[in-house]
Each structure stands twice: as C-alpha cells, then as structure tokens.
Amino acid sequence: MEPAALRSLVDAAAATSEPGTIVARIFVALRDAIRAGRLAPGADLVSSRRAATALGVSRNSVNAAYELLRAEGLVTIAQGRTPVVAAIGPLPAQVAAPADAIALSRRGEILCADRRADLYSRASGAFRPGxxxxxxxxREIWARALRRAATTRLGTASxxxxxxxxxxxxxxxxxxxRRERGLVASPGSVVITTGAQSSLALLAGALSDAGDRALIEDPGYLGARAAFENAGLALLPLPVDEAGADIEGAPAERANARLVYVTPSNQYPLGIRMALPRRLRLIAWARAAGGVVIEDDYDGEFHWHGQETGAMQPLAPDVVVYVGSAAKSLMPALRIGWIVAPExxxxxxxxxxxxxGAAANVHAQLALASLIEEGTWKLHLRRVARAYEARARILTDAIRSRLGERVRVGLPNGGLQLAVRLRDRAAEDAALHAAGEGGFSVARLSGYALGASPVTGLLVSFADADETRAAAFAARLEGAVGQN
Structure with a gap:
C-alpha cells in the first residue's frame, strides 16, 4: 500500500464520518477498507514512519491505530516489518438500517413519552415552574462541605x-x-435516593403490580404520573378543590386502588393546603382499602407561616410513605432525595x-449531612424562604394591580410558584403565547390534568421574580387577557 493511498482513505473517512482523533480516523479508514475487501489479505500496510510523514502526524498515532486493527484481528504485526492484512475470511454484506430501525416497545413508548411537549410557553426563560x-x-458553604467530604475515608461506602x-x-x-416537619422517623426508616422522581419510580415498582390502579391528584404533578404509568398502573383522577385532594370525590374504582399520590402541604400545581378532615378521610380510606398513601412534601421546606399544616405522615406512619428532596432548597442537579417508610x-x-442503580452520590450525601448537623441548612432554608416570600408578593401584587378581577391569583403559603387562573382555554392559549413572546417560560395549568381539565390558566414561578420582571409579565398577561 502506498502512502498516497492511505492519505486518500483517511481523507475520505474524515469527510463521511463524525470528527474524531487522528488515531480514530486512521483506524476507521483502514478497518472499513479491509472489511470491504479493498485491502486484500496478505497486503502490506504503510510503515508507521512513512504513514506519519504522509499524514503529517506522529508515529505514535499511527502505531496506536495499527494496534487497534491488530486487536480486532484485522492485521498481523511482527517485529521489524510493516503490518499485514490478516486473512479474516468472507464477511457478510453490510446494509445500513434506517435510523428508526430500533423500535421502542410498548413499555418504552410510555417511558420515553414527552409529557411536557405542549406544557411550557418556551423551552427556557424566566418564571419557569419548578x-x-x-x-x-x-456555593461557598457547599464547596467547603464537599472538600471535607472528599477527604473523608468512606470504608465500605466507597x-x-x-x-x-x-x-x-x-x-x-x-x-x-422529626424536628421541622413532625415526622415519625428513625435512621432505619430513611432511604436516600437520587430525587423525588427516583423515589416515586422505586415506590411504584416496589408497591404495585402492572395493571393495579393508582389515584393521582387532578390536576397533579406530571412526574408522579410518569412514574406510575411507567410501572404499568392504571391512573384514576383524585379531584382537587379549595380544601385539597378529595378521596370521596374519586371514581368508584378507588376501592380497588393500590396507591394514592398527594402533595398535601403545597398541592402541585394549585398551591393549596389539604385540610385536616380531608387528610383523615384519606387515611381512613387507605386503611380500609389496603392502599398506600405516597405523600410528596413538595416545597415543604418553604412554608412561610410556620407549621400551621405539618406533614401527613405523622398522622398515619403505618400507611403513609413520605417523599422529599433537596431539589428546591439546594439544586435539582445535585440529585438527592429521600423516602421515609416503616423500617x-x-x-x-x-x-x-x-x-x-439509583444510589445517590456519596460525597453529596456527606456534604448535606454536615450542613444539617451544623445547622447551616436550616439557616439557608430560612434565608431562601424569606427571599421567595418577598418575590411571591412582588409577582402577586403586580398581577393583581394590573389585571384586577380578570384573573384569579392568590398569594401562596409557600413553594416556588403560583397559579394564575384564567376563564377558559382560549385565554390560557393567548396568555401562554404572550408569555413566551416576552421571554417567560411558564406552563399551562390545563396540561396538568388527567383528562379535560376544568382548571385553566398559567403556572408561574416567582423564584427569579423582581419588580421589573413582574411588571413586564403582568403587562404581557394583561395584553393577552384583554384580547379574549
């Protein structure tokens, strides 16, 4: 083989494939030529010295490519002579398959469904829920905790x-x-996960069988719906009104439901607290029906009025499994969550x-543990809760002062977002479009419903709100509502 022929093969391979290292380009070019029969068994390749000169690369790069070819059995290499194409016998013809040749299974279609495709006004922007x-x-506190964690001997945990x-x-x-949310909890009852979504998927898989029924708040959290559908559960709507989720308003099939999912402290997406009578009725149902209540304490760390309504789990730790995470108090990308269940x-x-394979990062676990032990996390929660309360007021006041009675919006008791109720789907569509045009990534309320939702409007985060952004958003909303 002449150096010019090698150069031609490498250039052709580079033009028709993804860019990569020179080693990979040489390897792919020669591998494909050998497999296609363009280089016959027994043919000599170019010496590494001449090949390096022809390609303008180091000999080490050429030798590395030749070693990869030898590892695949495509060439033989003997000391003191150039590599030789090996006799590999006839190879089956390769016919490129279409890009979609690997089809999803029925379960895969559910697992890979994009449930948020039409939910947001734009892919990214201000006021994005969650x-x-x-x-x-x-940052500095977390960095110090991580540095300490990185130098800690972990033993079997490593x-x-x-x-x-x-x-x-x-x-x-x-x-x-126990101290902040009143839970009945011991170290043996706590399981660390990679977040609330991971917790829900684990619980759905462990506590139910495919075909079982599950009750989910309507409107409700799409992540819970995904976890239950991925587990093969049949979903039943659990209606939500101003007193929270209502088990008595659920369909008659609720009697055979295995799981029920609720966000009682700060209902997602409506921001309603579930009244104590509703909680007690749900617990009574679970005990009578042999069901399990999964309590997602969504944004439970951001209650601005103390513990007026605590967690549900202390009322019935025998039938309520508690789910929480550090996603909103710290950062979703840290991937730390927890389950509290009977031991x-x-x-x-x-x-x-x-x-x-859902174990959380061990250094992140150590860092969070140190923040909790030192009291730093509690101080951080108080600081961000005050900030979010102030921002919620800014956004709520801006919307009320600009739109008055044309929308329904109330100052939430906690959390990171508020629901702006609009009169119908046409107003919702117009408001969603206007928000997106203004750079706001808000969500449509009707998108959280299991079926045809009677609730229409926008779900708007106030986590990054200030007076300028709030005024701009209210003006966008007024323009949309005024046109419909």
Missing part, C-alpha cells in the same frame, strides 16, 4: 455498601424531619435502590 433561583445556592444511604445522613435527616419496608427499598 426551577429554584440558582444565585441563592450557597464500594457497594450503604444502599439505603450513608448512616450519617440518614441520622441527620431523621432528626431534621421493614425501608430495608427492602434499599435493595431496590441497588437493583435500580
């Missing part, structure tokens, strides 16, 4: 131990949740975490 304000993240979570974090969280169930869920 997104905390990144500048409030305690390998494949502690799938329920590091004992230190489980102890710290159990104490924190026998928690022990089994630890195996589920291992089997699902």
């Amino acid at each position: 997104a905390p304000d990144e500048p409030l993240f305690p 390998e494949y131990g502690d799938y329920a979570g590091l004992p230190r974090l489980r102890r710290a969280l159990a104490e924190h949740l 026998p169930l928690a022990a089994r869920l630890a195996s589920a975490v291992r089997n699902a």
